[in-house]
Amino acid sequence: MSHFAELLDPRIAIAEAPLTGEPPDLLADEALSVAAAVPRRRLEFAMGRDCARRAMVVLGHAKAPLPRGQDRMPIWPDDLVGSITHTDAWAAAAVARRDEGFVAIGIDLEPADELAPDLWETVCTPAEQATLAAVLGVTQGVAAHIVFGMKEAAFKCQFPISRTMLEFADLAIDVDVERRTFTATYQRAVPQFEVHDRLFGRFAISAGHIAAAVVVTSKAPR
CATH class of the missing domain: 3.90.470.20 (4'-phosphopantetheinyl transferase domain)
Structure with a gap:
């Protein structure tokens, strides 16, 4: 598997x-x-x-x-x-x-369960959480956990490039559920990335896990 x-x-x-x-x-x-x-x-x-x-x-x-x-x-x-x-x-x-041509990779695996409610506000915005909950038909807690996994994958991918430890609020997540893709958009500038630069990823929910992957290549758009 x-x-x-x-x-x-x-x-x-x-x-x-x-x-x-x-x-x-x-x-x-x-x-x-x-x-x-x-x-x-x-x-x-x-x-x-x-x-x-x-x-x-x-x-x-x-x-x-x-x-x-x-x-x-x-x-x-x-x-x-x-x-x-x-x-x-x-x-x-x-x-x-x-x-x-690969510059950086970030993968993250999480259990497909509820993220602790006291972390929701830190990890994601209400809009990120509500959008995923609505389109995927999951609870707010699972939606928050999906956002957590996406941001963790993005954090791990960008770190070798920026050498910057980001906060959850430093990236905004947008999701295309049909394609199972997402973007993580910078909300502040860090080395080699400007505000509104984007990282591109894919995600899946299967076998009790949330998997997210982000890849930067030498030809990747931002």
Whole structure:
């Protein structure tokens, strides 16, 4: 089962796995990042890295370490871009080659359940929430969780470009439900992005999960 295969360009390699069993082996510099972590966190971290390395192999790339940077993001080999995500039950990674024109990738996976009501106002505007609830026929809480996943995917995609940690209010979400696409529009300028520049993504709701993916290519419009 793949949550992301239909959301991403076929040149992007995807690997996914359930979060069960013993953690896969980590390389030395990766293991240092979770040396003091609880077992569950070590499993999440290790499974995400294992998915990323399996995706590298699909691309014909040698397996490589993915240490965690000071910003807590994976440090990818110079010739690759990628993104890792997980829920309590599932892990996934998407990896692509820069020489194929890929600049950045952001993927996010969330359980298709209600986002805590005390987060709604922080994560999304009433209009974003109401629009999704109306067109998808879901509750307000699930609609808020969908917006959360879309913005998380956009945050992760744009960070390697802007090196800026955004707030939820810094992006506005518009959705084309029929095409299962969305745009995330900047509400403030950050390095390399101006107000009203847009990131383009796709989403799906299936198998109890919300999947969102955003990709920037060298030819991407804004």
